[in-house]
Amino acid sequence: MDTDCIKIFAPATVANVACGFDVIGLAIDAPGDEIILRKTDTPGIVIKAIHGADLPLDPLLNVCGVAAQHFLKKLDQPDAGVEMEIFKNIAPGSGIGSSAASSAGAAVGLNELFGRPFDNKQLIRFAMEGERLASGAAHADNVAPAIMGGFTLVRSYQPLDITALHTPAALWVTVIHPQIEVKTSDARAILKQKVLMTDAIKQWGNVAALVAGLYQEDYGLISRSLEDVIVEPVRAILIPAFHELKIKCKEAGALGGGISGSGPSVFMLSRGEIIARQVRDVMNEVYAPLGVDYNIYVSPISTQGSRVIPM
Amino acid sequence: MDTDCIKIFAPATVANVACGFDVIGLAIDAPGDEIILRKTDTPGIVIKAIHGADLPLDPLLNVCGVAAQHFLKKLDQPDAGVEMEIFKNIAPGSGIGSSAASSAGAAVGLNELFGRPFDNKQLIRFAMEGERLASGAAHADNVAPAIMGGFTLVRSYQPLDITALHTPAALWVTVIHPQIEVKTSDARAILKQKVLMTDAIKQWGNVAALVAGLYQEDYGLISRSLEDVIVEPVRAILIPAFHELKIKCKEAGALGGGISGSGPSVFMLSRGEIIARQVRDVMNEVYAPLGVDYNIYVSPISTQGSRVIPM
Numbered sequence: 001m002d003t004d005c006i007k008i009f010a011p012a013t014v015a016n017v018a019c020g021f022d023v024i025g026l027a028i029d030a031p032g033d034e035i036i037l038r039k040t041d042t043p044g045i046v047i048k049a050i051h052g053a054d055l056p057l058d059p060l061l062n063v064c065g066v067a068a069q070h071f072l073k074k075l076d077q078p079d080a081g082v083e084m085e086i087f088k089n090i091a092p093g094s095g096i097g098s099s100a101a102s103s104a105g106a107a108v109g110l111n112e113l114f115g116r117p118f119d120n121k122q123l124i125r126f127a128m129e130g131e132r133l134a135s136g137a138a139h140a141d142n143v144a145p146a147i148m149g150g151f152t153l154v155r156s157y158q159p160l161d162i163t164a165l166h167t168p169a170a171l172w173v174t175v176i177h178p179q180i181e182v183k184t185s186d187a188r189a190i191l192k193q194k195v196l197m198t199d200a201i202k203q204w205g206n207v208a209a210l211v212a213g214l215y216q217e218d219y220g221l222i223s224r225s226l227e228d229v230i231v232e233p234v235r236a237i238l239i240p241a242f243h244e245l246k247i248k249c250k251e252a253g254a255l256g257g258g259i260s261g262s263g264p265s266v267f268m269l270s271r272g273e274i275i276a277r278q279v280r281d282v283m284n285e286v287y288a289p290l291g292v293d294y295n296i297y298v299s300p301i302s303t304q305g306s307r308v309i310p311m
Numbered sequence: 312m313d314t315d316c317i318k319i320f321a322p323a324t325v326a327n328v329a330c331g332f333d334v335i336g337l338a339i340d341a342p343g344d345e346i347i348l349r350k351t352d353t354p355g356i357v358i359k360a361i362h363g364a365d366l367p368l369d370p371l372l373n374v375c376g377v378a379a380q381h382f383l384k385k386l387d388q389p390d391a392g393v394e395m396e397i398f399k400n401i402a403p404g405s406g407i408g409s410s411a412a413s414s415a416g417a418a419v420g421l422n423e424l425f426g427r428p429f430d431n432k433q434l435i436r437f438a439m440e441g442e443r444l445a446s447g448a449a450h451a452d453n454v455a456p457a458i459m460g461g462f463t464l465v466r467s468y469q470p471l472d473i474t475a476l477h478t479p480a481a482l483w484v485t486v487i488h489p490q491i492e493v494k495t496s497d498a499r500a501i502l503k504q505k506v507l508m509t510d511a512i513k514q515w516g517n518v519a520a521l522v523a524g525l526y527q528e529d530y531g532l533i534s535r536s537l538e539d540v541i542v543e544p545v546r547a548i549l550i551p552a553f554h555e556l557k558i559k560c561k562e563a564g565a566l567g568g569g570i571s572g573s574g575p576s577v578f579m580l581s582r583g584e585i586i587a588r589q590v591r592d593v594m595n596e597v598y599a600p601l602g603v604d605y606n607i608y609v610s611p612i613s614t615q616g617s618r619v620i621p622m
Contacts, residue, residue: 023516155520194505204515205334209466211519212474215526
């Protein structure tokens with residue numbers, strides 16, 4: 001096997017998992033970006049091609065390039081060079097961690113190419129620089145699950161403190177991506193700077209219960225705690241038919257869900273594949289008459305994160 | 312054994328466990344109130360004596376009496392009667408669940424006397440009525456651990472949703488009770504009605520991490536997450552030398568802690584008895600020069616809750 005050339009799969013992710021706004025994310029098994037990385041004799045980074053999206057090849061303007069720069073800077077091997085070919089399967093702006101997948105995939109890919117010099121936490125730091133380029137802020141809530149897999153918790157940025165949470169095997173995710181534009185900056189701007197103490201308490205009661213539900217594999221508790229009383233009520237107006245979608249998905253057996261990242265995608269968690277597919281059918285029923293293009297993904301939660309796959 | 316007469320031990324509890332304000336509580340092994348309960352031929356409730364505190368014998372004005380009334384009403388045996396003798400070992404107003412212990416002990420005691428007709432959730436409801444009498448609000452954050460033991464989470468009141476969290480065996484608690492008065496109503500009144508979104512996010516990141524830390528028995532994570540950025544900064548002024556106490560306890564090895572309930576007690580969690588006793592020594596050092604009377608308790612976390620003990 002030519003270990004100087006590898007292919008990486010980097011999963012889509014859901015950030016802002018309901019009550020876990022800004023702190024809890026999860027990785028899904030599909031879709032995901034793919035990146036072919038090749039060691040080169042020429043120092044530096046070349047992005048050879050990008051398939052599936054119109055994104056800059058300039059490494060300074062590309063999230064893979066930026067993550068790779070930070071990797072190579074820390075690696076400190078002046079003659080190290082890498083060439084990347086990127087296959088974008090996650091639509092930019094979809095709210096399921098498109099830039100995070102590419103950033104994470106580049107960081108994990110370089111780590112594999114160069115003999116795994118760095119741990120996950122360091123790889124997350126590199127990938128966060130890709131996020132800084134994409135959104136202006138070095139968020140970790142998508143790159144953490146894109147690298148570690150499963151449910152992740154970002155407790156703190158100063159210092160960076162990230163924990164892999166237990167992920168019950170039977171949890172499946174159904175995601176609908178309505179093809180409308182929701183700018184992250186707009187989604188941020190409509191949030192209130194202050195929240196009611198009573199709402200905040202409700203939210204952290206739910207977050208605590210969600211984490212307990214994950215560890216106990218208590219699907220009833222997970223379901224009851226998938227409630228966001230702070231951000232969803234403000235952002236729901238950005239998503240066509242959000243409330244109808246959520247109500248009908250839960251009627252179809254979904255445990256619960258909410259807006260993925262800052263939208264426009266909406267995710268629903270279910271216990272098992274059968275219900276997750278019923279939830280997809282309901283999403284189709286709600287969205288088909290709306291005249292909005294959309295994609296739906298049904299996937300287990302990926303406990304693996306970004307990884308080498310066969311060429 | 313005369314099962315018509317039993318003795319109950321009801322543990323002290325810490326509510327508002329740092330970032331878990333209003334939702335996470337824990338039971339300690341000592342001190343605790345004791346209640347002797349006896350079935351009587353005369354229907355109704357008699358409180359025969361109260362030792363250790365000046366509290367009303369009238370069952371309508373006593374938290375044990377109120378919990379017992381609600382128990383008997385639900386039991387619906389018109390000729391049921393009970394007599395109680397209460398030994399208050401937890402000082403009223405100490406902030407370690409004095410009224411909750413008595414309410415919980417009465418509810419659990421009656422349940423034992425009458426053949427365990429009710430589950431923990433129902434017992435918590437009865438005990439919450441005692442809390443309503445004591446503080447004007449039917450809180451569950453002390454009565455839940457006083458009944459269930461260990462760490463508990465009150466996710467919601469409408470409907471009541473309470474979860475027992477995993478409790479690492481090596482966790483010990485050191486509590487200092489400065490003998491000053493902090494009225495719960497005053498401690499409530501100084502809280503802000505609105506909080507910064509950024510602080511709220513920090514708080515629920517910490518709560519999620521605390522719960523994950525408990526399940527993973529990750530003492531480092533527990534320590535890092537024992538941080539309250541919302542309530543403690545406001546209430547710390549109510550407790551003499553709070554900041555010095557906290558800093559020195561952590562220097563002595565405590566994982567972290569905060570104000571117990573609405574004060575004036577302060578609790579610190581430690582890994583193991585030895586450190587918990589070192590923390591006690593440091594509390595003594597800080598408080599001895601202050602001219603404030605105080606008690607200090609060192610105890611493992613009680614995973615048992617209120618229970619029958621030998622007469």
